Amino acid sequence: MDFIDKLANKVSSGTKILSQKTDEIIEMTELNIELKNIEAYIEEEKLYIGELVYKYFLSNSNNMPIAEIKGKCGEIQRLEKEKHRMKTRLNRIKGWQYCRICGEPIEDEENFCPKCGHKIK
Numbered sequence: 001m002d003f004i005d006k007l008a009n010k011v012s013s014g015t016k017i018l019s020q021k022t023d024e025i026i027e028m029t030e031l032n033i034e035l036k037n038i039e040a041y042i043e044e045e046k047l048y049i050g051e052l053v054y055k056y057f058l059s060n061s062n063n064m065p066i067a068e069i070k071g072k073c074g075e076i077q078r079l080e081k082e083k084h085r086m087k088t089r090l091n092r093i094k095g096w097q098y099c100r101i102c103g104e105p106i107e108d109e110e111n112f113c114p115k116c117g118h119k120i121k
């Protein structure tokens with residue numbers, strides 16, 4: 001392989017890494033926006049549940065809207081799982097490691113898992 005070929009190879013692998021980095025930055029931006037949306041939505045759902053309970057209190061009735069409250073709580077639970085999945089993905093892009101025992105994200109400088117104490121290094 002002559003010098004020009006080597007140089008061309010270097011440039012092309014550099015471009016590949018750069019475009020991979022760009023893809024990651026775009027994905028991180030999208031994930032962050034999506035996370036903010038989910039968090040805002042969860043807050044709205046919680047407020048709605050609060051309104052339902054307060055209206056029930058004011059109405060002096062014995063028919064608490066249990067089915068509707070359970071439905072909303074289930075929705076929040078689903079969104080929390082989605083939020084967790086996105087945060088994990090974000091941390092993976094950032095290059096965080098995960099504890100092999102409990103799955104807790106581990107920052108670079110840590111020697112032990114902050115959750116279960118498993119030795120990392």
Ligand SMILES: [Zn+2]
Nearest residue numbers: 099102113116
């Ligand atoms: Zn752990």
